Amino acid sequence: QLSAISEFTTDIQHVAGKDNRVADCLSRVHVSSVHLGVDYAAMAxxxxxxxxxxxYRTAVSGLRLEDVTFQDCGASLLCDVSTGQPRPMVPRDWRRRVFEAVHSLxxxxxxxxxxLVGAKFVWPGLRKDVKGWASSCVACQRAKVHRHTKAPLEPFLIPERxxxxxxxxxxxxxxxxxGFTHLLTMVDRTTRWPDAVPLxxxxxxxxxxxxxxxxISRFGVPSDLTSDRGPQFTSGLWNAVAESLGVSLHRTTAYNPQANGL
Ligand SMILES: [Zn+2]
Structure with missing residues (x-):
């Protein structure tokens, strides 16, 4: 196959977009109507x-309107060509449909x-229409978080005793x-007295x-004990020990390690 292809010579030439009026689907893939699901023939x-x-066809405006034939569907549409990419002038009944085709992607x-809509289409009041429809899109409102409400984390007060x-x-x-691999660290909240035991x-x-x-053997039983949510500190035995000693347990909020720091 390669030897067959090599019998041909190639000569690649650039044709400027404005000279290529009858653009085919290969030279202007990005204006293809197929991808968006908008029926250009019906819109025409x-x-x-x-x-x-x-x-608009006859009015004076900032647009450069020309009839552009889209080769992939054979439709000829009145388009604005001032941006270099032909943007079909969308009829009134088609605007919502066009918005949905682009937005729902x-x-x-x-x-x-x-x-996005303005890059491919044009109509009077496009900006205002699309703004209104996009901001009232139900799927967007359901799925997008516009604001987080954050409750402040309760700070610890320094105890008296x-x-x-x-x-x-x-x-x-x-x-x-x-034989020791871990340390149990213990810190008194008031005096910040630290202690550590190898485990x-x-x-x-x-x-x-x-x-x-x-x-406890040295400082007595505390009334409050704070730990993270490690499995040892949430186990039934740990709770039972604390209960029998009369210690009330506190657990820091998940991902809030500073509550267990001093
Ligand atoms: Zn949406």
């Missing part, structure tokens, strides 16, 4: 009957919709040292044992 018939279009925003409110957290894993595992019994033997 509607143009003949539309008063707006007929007025990806439901772009108001500005982008105006730009020392060792009354303790923050605990798990740190690690670290490279093993004498060889992160099971709830081990953490509870470390907390009781290291912290």
């Amino acid at each position: 018939a509607a143009q003949v009957l539309d008063q707006d279009v007929q007025v 990806s439901h772009p925003g108001v500005k982008a919709s105006v730009k 020392r060792f009354d409110h303790v923050h605990v957290d798990l740190v690690g894993p670290f490279p093993p040292s004498r 060889s595992s992160t099971t709830t019994p081990e953490i509870a044992r470390a907390f009781v033997s290291v912290w």
Whole structure:
């Protein structure tokens, strides 16, 4: 096949768009009506009957109106050619349909919709029409978040008594040292007294044992304990231990680690 093709010579020449009046679908793929699902032949018939279009045909305006034949459908439409790409003048009854064909592709925003429709079509009041339709598109209103309401996160007050409110957290894993891989860190909220216990595992019994033997044995039982939402701190055993000691547990909001910092 290649040897057959190589018998031909090629000579590629550029034909400027304005000299290429009878553009075919290969040279002007981007004006193809097929992709948008807009029937240009039917629109051409509607143009003949539309008063707006007929007025514009003779009126003086900023547009450069010419009849352009679209080769892929054979339709001849009155188009504005001032932008370099022929934009059909859309008859009144067709405007909403054209907007929907363009907008429903990806439901772009108001500005982008105006730009997209305006790049391919033209009609008097296009900007205003498209703005109104795009901003009232039900699918857009359902799917797009226009505003986030954010409730402020409740800050912690510094408690009055020392060792009354303790923050605990798990740190690690670290490279093993004498069998220990994790640290249980404990910080008093009032005095910021820190303490850390090495752990060889992160099971709830081990953490509870470390907390009781290291912290409670020296500073007494706190009334409040704050942790993140790690599985050890949300387990049933952890809750049972806290309940038997009379400690009320607090958990930081997910993705709000600063609530557990000091
Ligand atoms: Zn939409």
